[in-house]
Amino acid sequence: MxxxxxxxxxxxxxxxxxxxxxxxxxxxxxxxxxxxxxxxxxxxxxxxxxxxxxxxxxxxxxxxxxxxxxxxxxxxxxxxxxxxxxxxxxxxxxxxxxxxxxxxxxxxxxxxxxxxxxxxxxxxxxxxxxxxxxxxxxxxxDQYDSLKYYLKEILACIIVPFVYWYYKDSKLTYEKFSNYARDNSFYYFSYVQENIKNNKLYFVIKKESPDLDNLLPYKKHVVYFMSIKHLILALVAKYLIASEAKGHLYTWRHNQSIIKFMLNRKPFVFLQHGVLGLKQVDKTFFANNKMNHADLFITSSEIEKKIVMKFLGYRSENVSVTGLARWDNQEVEKTEKKIFVMPTWRVQIELLSDEEFLASDFYQAYSKLLHSTKIKKVLHDNDYTLHFMMHPKFVRFEKYFRSNDQRIKMMHQSDISIDKELKSSELVITDYSSIMWDSLYYGHPVLLFQFDQAEYLRLQGSYFDFNKDFRNLIVKRSDTLLNKLDKFISGEEQVELQEYRDKYFAYIDKNNSQRINEAVNTWEKKYQFKSLFSKLF
Structure with missing residues (x-):
């Protein structure tokens, strides 16, 4: 007891x-x-x-x-x-x-x-x-354990009283590990910079980021990760608005510092990384999580809003239906004769040794797909390519998915964005990943290869009934998937999309960032912000 x-x-x-x-x-x-x-x-x-x-x-x-x-x-x-x-x-x-x-x-x-x-x-x-x-x-x-960064934090604390009034209304946005500018944070940031005069929204990013060029038009509002300015803004910013949790705005898993302490107490607008539902989320973003809950939670449909309210514990006024900012991307990608395959991570596989991973059902299923004689024949006969990309948490296992076939290529997120891969592919194959929603939004067919559905539901869970809500998209056997691929490429079979688009998206347009900004403005006017000093005690 x-x-x-x-x-x-x-x-x-x-x-x-x-x-x-x-x-x-x-x-x-x-x-x-x-x-x-x-x-x-x-x-x-x-x-x-x-x-x-x-x-x-x-x-x-x-x-x-x-x-x-x-x-x-x-x-x-x-x-x-x-x-x-x-x-x-x-x-x-x-x-x-x-x-x-x-x-x-x-x-x-x-x-x-x-x-x-x-x-x-x-x-x-x-x-x-x-x-x-x-x-x-x-x-x-890691490199941030050096004395250099400890002294930077001390210096930032010393400077804060002299610049507080200039930066006190600033807001910070960022993406995964503060290393990218290609997701919802970037597209919302771009909208604000191009449409809102005299805004105080800053984008935090590492100097060595592969996406730094994306931010060149807005360089006056770009702040380098772990610079003195970044640390000052982390202390005094009014609130955070991003597609990732607060931990991505600071050195990863460095939990004991004045900077992390203050970040944990900032109001937070959650733009989301994707549409919520296929995968039950951990307690990071639950409404009762004192440090990481969202004060405003952005969603894409009334169905998703109900999930956030029912399972994560949010009130209706803290959840807004707007659509994702990245769906405003105006870049048009030419559709290629290409299949894009990207499975999500598994909680039970993340910490496996290489030997254990090679014995896993996950490896066996996707290795069988990539090395199948049938898939190679289908690709060659129809002049198609297959691009395979691992989830960032599984990057260390990429080396085991090499193919000597020129039509099967391993892709890396550091080289090309997921968005470009989705838009340029005729068919997307995933499992429980939220890229399913992006593919549907763009009007591209998608199949869900759920060979391990029972285990996934037991260990991870979902807010949907897969076999009821997505029955026409789910494939559970490798041989069935190969047959569907063959029929899709040959034109014998198509994947119906419209019923899913009508049901799961409140809007299909290029005004998502505008709606997000209106929701943020409404929330900001009502929210009771606390002073810097009161956050310490």
């Missing part, structure tokens, strides 16, 4: 160094058989328990070997299990009742040590997560 009373187990001291984490706690009641539970947040198999090194009345000391914190699990939360003198079994979160002390640890990120796992360098960080729970993060080191 888990108690609802807060701070029954309070952290007195936590030393994170020399290959161990020494935790000293105080309990509100006397304990028997106490055990410290270090619970892996994503995969319970990495959880473990630690017996006390020393116990004196209600004071307990535990030593956690850092080597037991596996880097295959990113976050760990700490609880204390024990029996009280009444014989009751308890499980209490280990927390810190002092908000000031929690802020000190989380903002200054001073409680960390570097360790090596399998030849790679990692940082183990102590912090207090939502609810004040003592937590640990294990992440691989």
């Amino acid at each position: 888990k108690s609802n009373t807060t701070h029954k187990v309070n952290v007195i001291r936590c030393k994170n160094k020399n290959g161990e984490i020494r935790v000293k706690v105080n309990t509100k009641e006397e304990t028997e058989n106490p055990v410290l539970c270090v619970n892996a947040r994503n995969d319970e198999s990495y959880s473990f328990k630690v017996l006390p090194e020393r116990q004196q009345k209600r004071t307990l000391i535990f030593i956690i070997p850092v080597a037991k914190l596996s880097p295959l699990n990113l976050y760990y939360d700490v609880f204390l299990e024990y029996k009280n003198l009444k014989g009751e079994c308890k499980s209490e979160k280990v927390s810190n009742k002092s908000r000031i002390q929690r802020l000190f640890v989380n903002i200054l990120h001073s409680r960390q040590q570097r360790v090596t796992y399998s030849g790679s360098n990692y940082i183990v960080t102590e912090y207090f997560s939502v609810g004040g729970i003592l937590s640990f993060q294990v992440r691989e080191t």
